[in-house]
Amino acid sequence: ALCSNLSVLSASVTALVVGGARAEEHAETMAGYRSALKAYATFIFHACELCEKEARTNSAMALGEKPAPGAKGKKKTTAKAKLVEWKWDEQRERIVHVMAGALDIDLWQVFRPRQPEEDFLRLFVRLGSMCLENPAALKSRVTKQAAFEMLGSCALKWGQLEQVTTALIDLLNKFEHLPAPIAELASAAADRFENAHLAAALIREVGRVDPYDYKVQQASDAVGVRSVGTFLGEIAARMPKTTMTNISVLMPHLDGEAYSLRSAIVSVLGHLVISQKDVASVSDHHDNATAPLLRTKQGFLDLLVERVHDTSAFTRARVLNTWATMAEAK
Numbered sequence: 224a225l226c227s228n229l230s231v232l233s234a235s236v237t238a239l240v241v242g243g244a245r246a247e248e249h250a251e252t253m254a255g256y257r258s259a260l261k262a263y264a265t266f267i268f269h270a271c272e273l274c275e276k277e278a279r280t281n282s283a284m285a286l287g288e289k290p291a292p293g294a295k296g297k298k299k300t301t302a303k304a305k306l307v308e309w310k311w312d313e314q315r316e317r318i319v320h321v322m323a324g325a326l327d328i329d330l331w332q333v334f335r336p337r338q339p340e341e342d343f344l345r346l347f348v349r350l351g352s353m354c355l356e357n358p359a360a361l362k363s364r365v366t367k368q369a370a371f372e373m374l375g376s377c378a379l380k381w382g383q384l385e386q387v388t389t390a391l392i393d394l395l396n397k398f399e400h401l402p403a404p405i406a407e408l409a410s411a412a413a414d415r416f417e418n419a420h421l422a423a424a425l426i427r428e429v430g431r432v433d434p435y436d437y438k439v440q441q442a443s444d445a446v447g448v449r450s451v452g453t454f455l456g457e458i459a460a461r462m463p464k465t466t467m468t469n470i471s472v473l474m475p476h477l478d479g480e481a482y483s484l485r486s487a488i489v490s491v492l493g494h495l496v497i498s499q500k501d502v503a504s505v506s507d508h509h510d511n512a513t514a515p516l517l518r519t520k521q522g523f524l525d526l527l528v529e530r531v532h533d534t535s536a537f538t539r540a541r542v543l544n545t546w547a548t549m550a551e552a553k
Contacts, residue, residue, distance in 0.1 A: 225270070226321045229263045232256065233325050240332045257333050261343055264325060268346040271318055275353055278311050312363065319354060319369035322347060326376040344383050347373045352390050355408075358400045367404070375412030378421045388424040395454055396440075396447040406457035419465040422458055426465070429455065430472030434479030441481040452487025459491040463498035466491060467519070477526065482535035489530055489538060492523045493545035497552045 236256045239249060326347060330339040354360045354370035361367050378387035391405050409422035429451055441448045455473065459466040470491070477488050499520045530542045 225267055226317055229321050232259055233328055236328050236333060240329045264346050267318060268350050271350060274311050315360060316363055316365040319366055322350060323369040323372040326373060330381060339381055344377050344381050348377050348387055348390055352394060355394055355401060355404060356398060361404055371408045371411050374408060375415060379412055379416040379418045384420060384424055388428055391425060392428050395450050399446050399450050402450050402453035403457050406454055406461055409458060410461040422462050422465045423469050426469040427472050434476050437479055437481035437484050448481050449483045452484045455487045456490040459494035463495055467495055482538050486538045486541040489541045489545050492527055493549055496520055496523050496549055500552060
């Protein structure tokens with residue numbers, strides 16, 4: 224019922240905005256819609272948060288109660304267990320789809336004369352992040368699409384780029400399954416809004432970290448550094464132009480002591496060289512348009528030659544694999 228009501232409310236707000244009536248004539252009506260929208264979004268978010276926690280708890284309990292191999296006997300189904308068998312995965316799909324739709328409303332008109340409230344938008348950022356945290360949730364195309372839409376809209380449409388970037392980088396350092404989905408999210412947002420600022424902000428946020436900090440993290444949380452590196456490779460493969468524009472912020476890390484990040488940047492360089500494979504050699508063209516690209520491409524190749532002598536065997540192996548990949552793509 225909550226989802227249905229929110230859908231109807233969203234449609235009513237849109238109809239009022241699109242109707243073209245003067246704002247002062249419907250100020251009281253819009254204030255009521257605004258209050259209802261905030262109330263529904265807040266309640267639905269907290270309901271989702273509670274359900275996600277219960278789902279994780281039940282999943283952990285199920286794993287703990289799993290019978291030993293060879294054990295006999297049927298597992299008893301308690302009344303409590305029957306109550307929770309309401310297929311939260313299906314309910315999640317419906318809820319996040321409706322919540323994502325709420326961001327299609329013209330919130331500038333709803334909250335005028337002020338900007339959309341950050342606390343209100345933060346609900347959608349947190350809900351989208353919650354969906355990304357759960358690998359099972361990302362298996363649903365509907366849930367993943369809705370999470371992408373919520374985070375992309377908040378970042379690029381409703382002025383929450385910094386907040387979304389911080390949330391995604393935090394997730395990237397905590398969950399090993401997220402590098403590819405977050406790169407896909409950034410790419411999808413760029414396509415939808417014709418704006419690559421989210422992808423650029425993520426790359427810059429990674430590059431802004433001191434190389435020494437990654438060295439320390441490598442010793443205590445190698446998975447986090449590896450996830451960040453994997454993300455860089457994924458975003459370079461999906462959005463080479465944006466990566467090329469921001470590659471300078473990553474270069475200091477090529478001389479850092481976190482070998483997994485050095486290996487990742489080697490892969491990034493390979494993707495960028497491959498993306499410029501149609502650029503002719505220096506001896507073939509001398510026009511002003513291609514000269515900068517040629518110099519950049521040659522610079523990347525020089526760096527890859529240098530990295531053959533990297534102190535880490537893992538990075539040296541990545542360099543050789545990158546050269547092999549470039550040769551196959553040529």
